[in-house]
Amino acid sequence: MKTVTAGVLLIGDELLSGRTQDTNLKTIANFLTPLGVQIGEARVLADDKDLIVSAVRTFSERFDYVFTTGGIGPTHDDITADCIAEAFGVDIGEREDAMDELLKRYEPEDLNAARRRMARIPKGASLIKNPVSMAPGFQTENVFTMAGVPQIMKAMLEDIDHRIDGGHVVLKRTVPVKGKGEGDVAESLGALSEKYPEISIGSYPFFDGNGYGLNVVLRGYDDGELADIETELRAMLDKISI
Amino acid sequence: MKTVTAGVLLIGDELLSGRTQDTNLKTIANFLTPLGVQIGEARVLADDKDLIVSAVRTFSERFDYVFTTGGIGPTHDDITADCIAEAFGVDIGEREDAMDELLKRYEPEDLNAARRRMARIPKGASLIKNPVSMAPGFQTENVFTMAGVPQIMKAMLEDIDHRIDGGHVVLKRTVPVKGKGEGDVAESLGALSEKYPEISIGSYPFFDGNGYGLNVVLRGYDDGELADIETELRAMLDKISI
Incomplete structure (x- = not known):
């Protein structure tokens, strides 16, 4: 009997301050169940680089798949992409394929420095399509990095299911x-x-x-x-x- | 500036399977904010003894206060009380003060072996009142162990606020x-x-x-x-x- 497991990292101060009710964990669980993947643990993390890097490493080793949500927007507290790069010891920079996605939504003159941050992708990662607001997520080894906004997160899962080698369905x-x-x-x-x-x-x-x-x-x-x-x-x- | 921190452990397979949407984290956060306590991390854990024991130890050392929810009912998968006892290396047994609480709700003849499990409390812990269904929670050092049912969990917080030595309010x-x-x-x-x-x-x-x-x-x-x-x-x- 093949058991396939996942860990989930929900990233964002607002989830710990009482401001925002997370719903992404349940959405991810309901997405994984029919694929035969069971979530073993989830963590809700503040926007803290050391904590995120350490949790990504731990979960990537412990689980078959890891899903992160949150922290890939244009603002100063969006640090997830950098954390993933650090966790895997790879470089990070603005990538043309990600810029191409952003250009589907923004005019070139609207792509200011802040928005261009959303095209910074860890080296070697493959993009995850975002049909809602275009700014892509990405897959680094067994870690899928997704947006925190529930509608966008859910849409990104549509570009993930074909990458999952599932187990026996419970x-x-x-x-x-x-x-x-x-x-x-x-x-x-x-x-x-x-x-x-x-x-x-x-x-x-x-x-x-x-x-x-x-x-x-x-x-x-x-x-x-x-x-x-x-x-x-x-x-x-x-x-x-x- | 005095910073006081908390960690939260949400315990139960149903939170990871997609069956149940957790709302306790947000309730606890909104309870702690006016007390000047900030949540640093939350973890959602399966009903797995080793994982729970290890997380309780880690969080108890790392944070000023720890809150656990879930796993203190009468069924075979309610293992939180035993995990807390093991985490602190103390004995656990049926306690008279906890039985007195259960007797406010149940006739003695209805207190079968399963229900009596809810009177098993780690040695040295102080009870946390449960005005909804009587089965108490308990405090072991800096760890508060509460029910998972949201209405009961919320009611238990009323018997916790006076035990919190808070910090500066954000x-x-x-x-x-x-x-x-x-x-x-x-x-x-x-x-x-x-x-x-x-x-x-x-x-x-x-x-x-x-x-x-x-x-x-x-x-x-x-x-x-x-x-x-x-x-x-x-x-x-x-x-x-x-």
Whole structure:
């Protein structure tokens, strides 16, 4: 069974100050799931060069793929491209292919020094298309560097999926349980988890207008096995009286 | 100027699988800002003992305060309490004060083995009240361990603020700039940032029904200085024609 993993680095002071609610992690996760790639860890980092460089190196070694979001715009605090270059020990400079992308949007006279910064790409990286605002992302070895703006980030993923050599897709079955709490079913779930260590079993309580309960989610690679375990789980749950 | 920092550990497979959108980081950030505490980094971790233990140790040394969310419920994948005990090398067991809290909600006969797990607290920790569902969080040295459910997490913060020895509160001034893009003002912002390195200057583009623009946010500790810099910034922006 081939397991493929990813790490995610969400970059930007505004994500840590309470100003901005990140949504990119969930978008990336939902993009990777059908490709058979599981996120092992995500970090939210301030605009701090040393921290970013160190995290890029750590994650690039630890995971099959790394995704970064944020910090590739035109302002002084957009330092991600430089951090990636430093992490991989390569030069960085203005690149013609990236300038060509910017020229699809800007007149040459509007490409001031600040905007030209968006054409600075680490040496050897391949560009990631940005159909929204043109300024490209880029891939350096196993690290994909994307914009932080959610709409742009999402559009960039369309130019990434064909570069991913995925693994076995994780399948899931959800069993809704009404009128019971996690504490009522925890023993059954624990026993099932011990019996089938290859299956991941999660439980997620809900409270809504119609009452309370929880969803039990079974995850694994073999749908036949999952179906059998679902049957076993339902039988166990039926026996629990509260 | 006293700078007080925090690290945040968001624990749970569901945050990395795309199932659940975290909102706790933003809530914690907005709780800490008026206390003068700045978040330096956040990590989203799978339900993996070794990873959690290691991150707790690292963050506890690196930051003044650490906040963890998630993994303190009754099910087999709720392992945060054990991880905290291991990180600090202390024993963990069922505690009477925590059982007393659970007994406010449950009849003794409903406190099965699974629910009693929620009374397992690392030795020496002090409880954090949970007015929503009673199962307490706890403080171990500089680490606050809270529930993952947003409503419960938020309620627990009410029993934490009095334990925080905060720093100087960061003040901010926001200057809206209509009809200009980041690339138009980046040079001015960069110059200002170099001139006043003690001030943090962020820019956040917006696109709405009435057009586009950006908000420039100045952050610092001295409101008089911020006011002067705001005046200087506004004069610089007025000179930019696009």
